[in-house]
Amino acid sequence: MQKQQLVTELKEGLLLVDKPQGKTSFSLISALRRLTGIKKIGHAGTLDPFATGVMVLLIGRRYTKLADSLLAQNKRYKTQIHLGVSTDTYDCEGTVVAQSKKRPTRDQIEEVVAQFQGEILQVPPMFSAKKVKGEKLYTLARKGITIERKACPVKVHIEILDFTYPYLELDISCSKGTYIRSLGHEIGEKLGCGAHLSQLRRLESGAFPIDDCVDGANLYEKEFDVTPYLRSLPDAELL
Numbered sequence: 001m002q003k004q005q006l007v008t009e010l011k012e013g014l015l016l017v018d019k020p021q022g023k024t025s026f027s028l029i030s031a032l033r034r035l036t037g038i039k040k041i042g043h044a045g046t047l048d049p050f051a052t053g054v055m056v057l058l059i060g061r062r063y064t065k066l067a068d069s070l071l072a073q074n075k076r077y078k079t080q081i082h083l084g085v086s087t088d089t090y091d092c093e094g095t096v097v098a099q100s101k102k103r104p105t106r107d108q109i110e111e112v113v114a115q116f117q118g119e120i121l122q123v124p125p126m127f128s129a130k131k132v133k134g135e136k137l138y139t140l141a142r143k144g145i146t147i148e149r150k151a152c153p154v155k156v157h158i159e160i161l162d163f164t165y166p167y168l169e170l171d172i173s174c175s176k177g178t179y180i181r182s183l184g185h186e187i188g189e190k191l192g193c194g195a196h197l198s199q200l201r202r203l204e205s206g207a208f209p210i211d212d213c214v215d216g217a218n219l220y221e222k223e224f225d226v227t228p229y230l231r232s233l234p235d236a237e238l239l
Contacts, residue, residue: 012038012060013230018213019047019055019202031219032057035226044070045205048181050093053077053202054210059230062238072176073206078161079197081168081184086194090125090181094196102193103165112190113158113170116183121151125182154178167198 017028025046032041042064044056058064083104087094104112132149154175161169168187172180181197188195203210214229 012063013232014063015057015059015226015230016208016213017055017057017216017219018210019052019216021052022049023216024049025055028055028216028219029057032059032226035219035222035224040064042067044073045075045202047202048091048093048200050091050197051200051202053200054205054208054213055202055216056205056208063233066233066238070206074173074175074204075178075202075206076171076173076204077180078199078201078203079170079172079180079184080199081170081187081195082198083166083168083188083191083195084193085166085196086185086188087196089196090179090185091197091200098194100193102191104191104193106163108191109163109168109187110160112187113160115190116156116158116187118157119153119155122154122177122179122182122186123149123151125179125185152177156183158183168195171203 015032019025019028025043029041029043033039036059038059040059040061042058044058044067047053047055056070058067058070082092084100084102085096086098088097089095154177156175156178157173159171161171163169172178172183174180180200184195184197201210214226218224219226
């Protein structure tokens, strides 16, 4: 990818945003529509409300056409896993469904994390936007319905950053379709103590790092000018 150039007029482009905690991904898109008056705005991957970090917003028809190719790129996260407490959503926003006093050792954690390196099969969580027979899984989950889900192949590389019980911090690079919440849940299950994500931050989305993002809180300010932060891509990449 060639070096991106800033555009001078707000007509179309790519905006890198650091999503604030507690905000939905689609509220950011709505806020950007209000600021720009442009309805054709897409994204290259959403984040759960409790999560923060890189969101790539696509403004204008030529850029929204890039959504599928950008969604397919690898992503990188930093996450904190709370061991000993399981929730129905696999994250801190869910209802606690189990607790354990079992305290795994560092050696046990390293052994289990090693099982999630490389290509693995992962079952999507019920609380996800993945569709089965045309219906989103979270719609069924909210009704208390659990259905069988097909495991999908994903590629994962995990680095242990810190372990201070009950918190385990990981740096995770992964392919499209990886659910970090499911990884946290599965690690907890393998350790025999259960777990859920207490923090999640996307550090990279494809070639776009967190350091290049504008604070997403600015998009909720009525007078904020996004023009200086808007990027363009070479025409060849937009064909």
